[in-house]
Amino acid sequence: MALCLCYVDRYGSIFKTHILGCPCVMISSPEAAKLVLVSKAHLFKPTFPASKERMLGKQAIFFHQGDYHAKLRKLVLRAFMPESIRNIVPDIESIAVSSLQSWEGKLITTYQEMKTYTFNVALLSIFGKDEVLYREDLKKCYYNLEKGYNSMPINFPGTLFHKAMKARKELAQILAKIISLRREMKINHTDLLGSFMGGAEGLSDEQIADNAIGVIFAARDTTASVLTWILKYLAENPSVLQAVTEEQEGLINLKEDKGLNWADTKKMPITTRVIQETLRVASILSFTFREAVEDVEFNGYLIPKGWKVLPLFRNIHHSPDNFTEPEKFDPSRFEVSPKPNTFMPFGNGTHSCPGNELAKLEILVLVHHLTTKYR
Template identity: 80%
Template sequence: MISSPEEAKLVLVSKAHLFKPTFPASKERMLGKQAIFFQRGEYHTKLRKLVLTAFMPETIKNKILDIESIAVSLLQSWEGKLINTFQEMKTYTFNVALLFIFGRDEVLYREDLKRCYYILEKVYNSMPMNLPGTLFHKAMKARKDLAQILAKILKLRRQMKHDFSDLLGYLMDDEEGQDDEQIADNIIGVIFAARDTTASLITWILKFLAENPSVLHAVTEEQESIIKNKVERGEDRILSWADTKKMTITKRVIQESLRVASILSFTFREAVEDVEFNGYLIPKGWKVLPLFRNIHHSRDNFCDPEKFDPSRFEVAPKANAFMPFGSGTHSCPGNELAKLEILVLIHHLTTKYRWVKLS
């Protein structure tokens, strides 16, 4: 277990070729062996480039209006109700993920994909015992159904012969070719990566805002100021990419929430050969876990680390001490989208609603 910034960088960046990414066996079977998480070398580089194309700022900034529509619709469904925040956020992030995977056509497949995926997600970290009647067996069937749904979508798109500017389109247009199984593995993998972690982060953000009224007040003032300035300039209230650039306080809240909550607490790596590491021998096949939570909560890296204090990010943290999305070639390629969908939701939640945390 690695708990210092310098050693984490060695494993994830400097000596990354000595440590391959790995996950529990159940997760590998559910996502698919050809998903980007499990790859190394040229194939991983190619996949990462395709995924980054779908999630880079130049792409996502053109879909703010679509994200806003999803956020506003969800918030309206909460009015006057008691909600389970994490479950509602999983719905939000799932719908946003589908938007970037399938474009606006996602509404055509949303319910079928949701039905299968919600069964699948329950066994990601369970024992992979595929016995009839077990939840794992049902999840394997749901995984097969998901692949069949995706195969139908692929067949329909090939018949249409259109160019699609979404992740599925980029995977289909890969010059070296991706077969249906490879595409299915990577689509399911991206849904997994884009959904629960971001939903968990938003849940923590709302918890921290509710428990820190002065921070909530500062965020609300910043968001309302953006609206006020737009109205004074005679603009409509629809958010723009430029508006998100002005959300400095809100972005610090996101950063501090990422640090305190450490959604990605650690990551799995496996030694591909015997490795001499800082005086220790790590045998081939042994797991190595960089512990991001320990790094984020170390007094060597952050003053008063247990305190929720977004202002600490007015100054850049110590090098390699803040790795909320991992580091190196396997760092999260969708982090810009995650931050954007959070900014959009917080903007509408703080400017249009008042809410309280009950538990």
């Protein structure tokens, strides 16, 4: 990404290039990002590399816009709003505590362990407590699937893509079994799978499978990366770590006596600012892919139909025009709200991440137990 920063210095906030053989327009100004993601979002459809689209499934929310996308987004939000996920907080805490205990006395690879934690939380949010019955089978299939995400889409025996597609088929079969059992039991569930299956807005089995796999993909690596960077920055900034620890220790009585509402981040201003600053500095979502559905003119530039358009979130987050001393880790900068369209860790507009509340909650839960129980 340092290369992109150099190109911005040389060519400005909008320039053209090629990525994987595709003509692309790179944009790094808040105004251009707002145009692509919000005000003219209907002119820029979401797009992904072909291998990823085939593995996740063409019915997944990432690849659509319009009515079908709006329907899917509504179903995801219904399951992932704070009032909905509050019911699974004790289970998330159990996963967090168990994860931390499993690391005691060991030299661990932080990112890999965080991926295991976020994977288990993702399964819980999708399948509820039923996930325990299928966790190992789902994990085995998904881990084989993810190895082929960025491979060339050559479906030939022995290739990563072929192995991944085989795992994708097995994963769909497990999901079909879960869906079938739920229909037989006729019990209403409040998890994401229940939202997908429920009422007149219910999806087909293929749509459910594609979107369940898509949610695992979206919920796992990104949140694990954020947690890994948080640990790094806390370790490098003892005064910040001390402030977070004191704040979290002050919440223990509230948690035990009245039940801590993890969605109420006003009670955790320091920890919340640490998370925000980590999201800014690390910029886990460095950019997103869009494709112009027709010729679009912006500030005298013509973006031709069919060209990829990449809003460069990292460049926006690291611009000195938007943040003073952008390379410095300084959570206090979020004591004041950033300027519009300069802080987009979860994207922006109708395609922004609908699971951001779940991501923030599982981060807060792990940070709480980590800072109050460990050194």
